[in-house]
Amino acid sequence: MNIDSKLLEIIVCPECRSTLEPQGEELVCTSCGLAYPVRDDIPVLLVDEARRPQ
Template sequence: MDRTLLEIIVCPDCHGALEPVAEELVCAGCGLAYPVRDDIPVLLVDEARPTR
């Protein structure tokens, strides 16, 4: 995933920073993991899974 894109997108739930982990983006704030499908982040809270 493009690093520039990662610098501007945030978690839609808590507005925390997102970090790439495997095929997901994990929020540093709330811990939700958002899927990445075909290099496109799916930033929908309903599609996220809790990691904590």
Template sequence: MDARLLDILVCPVCKASLEYRKAEQELVCNPCKLAYPVRDDIPILLEDEARRLTLDEK
């Protein structure tokens, strides 16, 4: 994922910064506890597509 893109992307729910997890191909919002998928290097920043983080992942 392009570092410049990561600098401008924010969570669509709370507008917090996102953490890129390369191994999982996800962008994580820690305040919302949501993980947004990245498919073919395209972030899918839709709340309906995000998954809730488990207690172990937080």
């Protein structure tokens, strides 16, 4: 995954507004745990597309 660090500083979880951390090919919310996919280095920040924590 190749996402600009400045972009990672400003994007937040659309569900709870907490920070997101890169983990593999996903951005994972530090609060609610939703994991958003990253496709072609573009974060897909749609709650309907996110993987729920198990």
